[in-house]
Amino acid sequence: MPIVLYNAPQSTCSQRVRFVLHAKGLAFEEHKLNLLEGDQLAPAYLAINPNGVVPAIVHDGVPVIDSSVIMEYLDEAFPEPNPLRPPSLTALAHMRTMMRFIDEMPAAAIRVPTFNIAFLPRFQKMSAAEFIAFAESKPLRKEFMLAMGQTGFPKKEMDEALGRLRRTVDRMADWIASSGGPFLMGDQLTLADISVMPTLVRLEDLNLDHLWQDTPSVSRWFATIKQQPQFAPTYYEGSLLTEQFPHLAALRT
Numbered sequence: 745m746p747i748v749l750y751n752a753p754q755s756t757c758s759q760r761v762r763f764v765l766h767a768k769g770l771a772f773e774e775h776k777l778n779l780l781e782g783d784q785l786a787p788a789y790l791a792i793n794p795n796g797v798v799p800a801i802v803h804d805g806v807p808v809i810d811s812s813v814i815m816e817y818l819d820e821a822f823p824e825p826n827p828l829r830p831p832s833l834t835a836l837a838h839m840r841t842m843m844r845f846i847d848e849m850p851a852a853a854i855r856v857p858t859f860n861i862a863f864l865p866r867f868q869k870m871s872a873a874e875f876i877a878f879a880e881s882k883p884l885r886k887e888f889m890l891a892m893g894q895t896g897f898p899k900k901e902m903d904e905a906l907g908r909l910r911r912t913v914d915r916m917a918d919w920i921a922s923s924g925g926p927f928l929m930g931d932q933l934t935l936a937d938i939s940v941m942p943t944l945v946r947l948e949d950l951n952l953d954h955l956w957q958d959t960p961s962v963s964r965w966f967a968t969i970k971q972q973p974q975f976a977p978t979y980y981e982g983s984l985l986t987e988q989f990p991h992l993a994a995l996r997t
């Protein structure tokens with residue numbers, strides 16, 4: 745039975761899982777959910793992922809949810825080809841520490857510029873009652889949506905999010921320096937690289953790549969990631985926000 749993937753093209757968490765599936769050469773059946781239309785809140789999907797977020801996979805009839813858990817699950821279930829976790833227990837613990845940091849810091853912080861710059865115009869078209877009903881229907885992101893409201897996050901929150909993203913770049917530079925690169929853990933591409941990859945792609949998509957312009961080791965890391973054969977099939981047409989939202993096209997010029 746092929747793996748079934750529920751995801752969204754532009755979703756950073758989904759991009760992690762697509763990359764791992766391609767790295768393993770696994771056949772999968774892809775279901776694309778429209779997150780702005782609320783497909784992730786449909787009862788049939790909530791039965792798979794009660795958190796109402798993507799991605800989720802179903803393997804042998806059993807759902808596995810949360811992108812970090814899915815990545816580890818896939819690497820454990822299909823270690824070859826391309827093992828994405830280091831063999832020693834201490835290195836594995838180090839990789840997981842990086843992944844926790846990435847989930848807690850950049851993966852959360854990136855939502856603030858993403859929503860303010862890309863999604864807000866869509867929410868501003870809703871009536872106040874429609875927006876509140878949409879926000880309140882989200883099991884995981886209700887408070888986040890209500891905090892953003894229809895005017896967006898204030899400058900203070902944008903600045904704090906960009907600060908957390910900048911500190912992530914600094915931490916990546918430390919990891920590359922101590923491992924010798926080209927990847928975060930040295931010669932081996934691991935789940936830690938795949939975990940942080942979509943944040944840098946998103947920052948570049950939002951024209952915020954100045955955050956690492958003074959950090960050549962991170963620029964080199966990013967160029968190396970883009971050269972991986974899994975990168976292009978992961979980022980198929982429509983995976984970038986500038987490809988989906990016409991008002992963002994100007995950011996590219």
Ligand SMILES: N[C@@H](CCC(=O)N[C@@H](CS)C(=O)NCC(=O)O)C(=O)O
Nearest residue numbers: 755756757797798799810811812885
């Ligand atoms: N910790 C979860 C977070 C998943 C998540 O936030 N997914 C976003 C897309 S990247 C989503 O589905 N958002 C839909 C919504 O907010 O309604 C994971 O890593 O899978």
